[in-house]
Amino acid sequence: MTNSGIPVREGVWARWRGLVDPATLAAFACILVLLFAGSLYSQSFLSPEYLLQQLKVASFLGIIATGMMIVILLGQIDLSAPWAIAVGGMMAASASAWGPAGPWIAIPFGVACGVALGLVNGIGVAYLRIPSMIVTLAVNAVAQGLMVVHTGGFSPRDSASPAMRFIATGDVVFGLPNALIVWAVIGGGATILLTRTTFGRAVYAIGNRERAAYLSGVDPQRVVLIAFALSGALSAFAGVLLAGYASKAAQAMGDPYLLPAIAAVVLGGASILGGRGNYLGTVAGVILVTLLQSILSVMQIPEAGRQIAYGLVIIVMLLFYGRGAAIRG
Amino acid sequence: MREWRFWLAENRSTLVAFTIFIVMFWIYVANHPAGFTANVVQTAANKGVLLALVAMAQTMVVLTAGIDLSVGMIFVLCNCLASQLMAGDAWHTGVGLVLVLAAGAACGAVNGLLVIVGRLQPIVATIASGAIYFGLALWLRPDPGGADNFNSDFADLFTGKLFGKIPASLAALAAVALVVWVPFSRSAIGRTAYAVGSSELSAYMSGAPVRAAKLVVYTLAGLLAALGGVFLTFLTYSGEASAGNGGNYTLFSIAAVVLGGVSLFGGSGSAIGAIFGALAFRAIGDLLFVFDIEPLWQPLFQGVVLLASVAIGATRLIGVRNRLDLFG
Numbered sequence: 001m002t003n004s005g006i007p008v009r010e011g012v013w014a015r016w017r018g019l020v021d022p023a024t025l026a027a028f029a030c031i032l033v034l035l036f037a038g039s040l041y042s043q044s045f046l047s048p049e050y051l052l053q054q055l056k057v058a059s060f061l062g063i064i065a066t067g068m069m070i071v072i073l074l075g076q077i078d079l080s081a082p083w084a085i086a087v088g089g090m091m092a093a094s095a096s097a098w099g100p101a102g103p104w105i106a107i108p109f110g111v112a113c114g115v116a117l118g119l120v121n122g123i124g125v126a127y128l129r130i131p132s133m134i135v136t137l138a139v140n141a142v143a144q145g146l147m148v149v150h151t152g153g154f155s156p157r158d159s160a161s162p163a164m165r166f167i168a169t170g171d172v173v174f175g176l177p178n179a180l181i182v183w184a185v186i187g188g189g190a191t192i193l194l195t196r197t198t199f200g201r202a203v204y205a206i207g208n209r210e211r212a213a214y215l216s217g218v219d220p221q222r223v224v225l226i227a228f229a230l231s232g233a234l235s236a237f238a239g240v241l242l243a244g245y246a247s248k249a250a251q252a253m254g255d256p257y258l259l260p261a262i263a264a265v266v267l268g269g270a271s272i273l274g275g276r277g278n279y280l281g282t283v284a285g286v287i288l289v290t291l292l293q294s295i296l297s298v299m300q301i302p303e304a305g306r307q308i309a310y311g312l313v314i315i316v317m318l319l320f321y322g323r324g325a326a327i328r329g
Numbered sequence: 330m331r332e333w334r335f336w337l338a339e340n341r342s343t344l345v346a347f348t349i350f351i352v353m354f355w356i357y358v359a360n361h362p363a364g365f366t367a368n369v370v371q372t373a374a375n376k377g378v379l380l381a382l383v384a385m386a387q388t389m390v391v392l393t394a395g396i397d398l399s400v401g402m403i404f405v406l407c408n409c410l411a412s413q414l415m416a417g418d419a420w421h422t423g424v425g426l427v428l429v430l431a432a433g434a435a436c437g438a439v440n441g442l443l444v445i446v447g448r449l450q451p452i453v454a455t456i457a458s459g460a461i462y463f464g465l466a467l468w469l470r471p472d473p474g475g476a477d478n479f480n481s482d483f484a485d486l487f488t489g490k491l492f493g494k495i496p497a498s499l500a501a502l503a504a505v506a507l508v509v510w511v512p513f514s515r516s517a518i519g520r521t522a523y524a525v526g527s528s529e530l531s532a533y534m535s536g537a538p539v540r541a542a543k544l545v546v547y548t549l550a551g552l553l554a555a556l557g558g559v560f561l562t563f564l565t566y567s568g569e570a571s572a573g574n575g576g577n578y579t580l581f582s583i584a585a586v587v588l589g590g591v592s593l594f595g596g597s598g599s600a601i602g603a604i605f606g607a608l609a610f611r612a613i614g615d616l617l618f619v620f621d622i623e624p625l626w627q628p629l630f631q632g633v634v635l636l637a638s639v640a641i642g643a644t645r646l647i648g649v650r651n652r653l654d655l656f657g
Binding site: 077079124128129130131133134135137138139140141142143144145146148149152210211213214215220221255259262263266271272273302303304305306307308309310311312314315318319323324325326 | 396443447448449450452453454456457458459460461463464465466467468471570576580583584587593594625626627628629630631632633635636639640646652653655656
């Protein structure tokens with residue numbers, strides 16, 4: 001398991017092996033097992049409508065997990081995702097009520113707010129050298145505080161603009177949901193960014209050993225700053241879409257997405273210690289988590305049983321392929 | 330010869346946490362309309378002790394450079410369990426207490442086994458196990474409530490005042506620190522926990538009992554979180570499977586641990602520091618009431634104070650001479 005997610009260019013076969021690592025394959029295999037188990041319960045689990053609906057729901061988690069993955073590849077973590085999502089959704093919704101230009105600036109403004117939160121995270125982690133777990137936690141608390149003041153003091157508009165609704169719920173091409181297309185575009189961008197650019201290589205290098213990356217001429221602080229800004233932007237953008245999907249932005253809308261996002265990245269084979277993982281794995285992880293949640297809720301298992309099954313399945317899958325190396329002299 | 334210097338160096342972070350707490354609490358009491366009375370202290374202590382116990386639990390694991398994101402869920406699970414088991418006469422209540430603590434320790438041990446035998450990363454293993462513990466809590470208590478014959482006299486014993494002055498909860502917290510933390514930190518296992526946090530490989534190569542230390546650390550974390558859950562039951566006489574509570578206590582415990590001078594990279598800090606970190610964190614939250622700030626601004630104020638207090642840790646960068654030292 002020395003795969004770094006960066007393709008090795010030695011013939012076609014080696015290249016494929018470089019792209020698809022065992023963890024990614026295992027995650028896709030788990031998806032098939034889940035679908036098979038679901039189809040024993042009800043045939044409708046295999047219908048194209050159901051699968052397309054699941055992919056649409058997965059898009060939101062997928063966009064959040066994209067940002068989370070870049071940060072995890074650095075060996076950091078972004079716990080500010082829940083309120084970055086809420087900030088994105090709520091600020092976009094209230095911006096859409098600002099005069100005639102409102103609907104135009106709604107989405108960029110929501111994303112820009114996410115970038116601002118991400119920059120604070122990045123400055124704290126990269127330049128002040130505070131552990132990311134605690135900086136992002138504090139920024140999450142600040143973002144929550146800002147939104148409480150915002151909704152309480154100014155009673156802003158909370159319904160989504162038509163554009164937000166269109167991107168989140170509409171479909172333009174061959175009945176494919178727009179949200180899925182957006183995720184595909186972001187995912188394609190992330191793959192190119194991680195495998196074909198100096199920035200992406202720097203991300204993997206820093207995740208493996210920051211000191212060595214610095215000595216090789218990478219500016220780790222700038223890369224970390226940009227990565228956190230990206231993560232904030234993607235979380236906020238997912239918030240914009242979620243607000244469009246529910247046609248309303250709400251305070252706690254981001255809370256159910258933090259742990260699934262981390263779980264999806266890790267189930268996709270990325271190391272939580274950084275430096276290892278590829279985007280295809282994250283895609284598999286996102287679909288896996290979404291399917292698992294959906295199947296458990298369709299089977300009408302009470303919430304308690306769902307939580308237990310969710311935790312157990314993640315542990316079993318991790319024991320299956322996410323184990324670390326044993327310490328040996 | 331210069332032993333006090335070593336002692337000072339070793340306990341500096343704990344002393345800083347203690348100072349932050351004293352300053353925050355002094356500001357709180359000085360501005361409180363009722364002033365420094367036994368009742369004000371008792372209320373503050375009862376709230377602070379809850380977080381202090383969970384923060385101690387988190388400290389155990391953080392010392393070994395791990396993290397336990399399930400402490401809040403164990404706390405909630407044991408709250409639900411205690412609200413059902415600690416009922417009836419003294420004998421039944423006692424057995425119930427032991428069972429609850431055993432359940433908490435068992436949850437912790439499961440985390441430990443996942444990390445040691447399963448070789449999973451603590452952060453992801455405890456996210457998943459936390460979901461299981463929360464599911465169990467929800468299964469025990471689908472709706473908030475308590476047992477009809479809940480032993481409230483026993484509960485009041487721990488939330489009242491000793492000799493009409495000292496909050497009983499603080500005395501209980503001190504007793505827990507004395508019985509759990511002091512022997513642990515002075516034992517070979519405790520020393521190993523610190524060594525694992527500094528460098529697991531070196532600890533292993535020195536023949537220290539790495540696996541035993543890790544198991545003990547996670548089990549103790551479960552036990553301490555269970556004590557916190559029991560204490561919450563003492564305060565409310567009831568149990569509630571609240572996901573919000575679980576998540577908040579996990580996150581606040583990390584904040585308290587950092588405020589208390591325990592390094593998230595492992596190997597330095599103490600549970601005593603974490604206790605003061607937790608009490609300081611609570612005092613900061615309470616400041617708003619005495620300053621008469623609109624409740625609307627409370628979460629923002631708390632967040633900004635948290636951000637500012639963790640940014641203080643950045644002052645160590647002033648001493649860095651070589652830029653390479655930044656990228657440890």
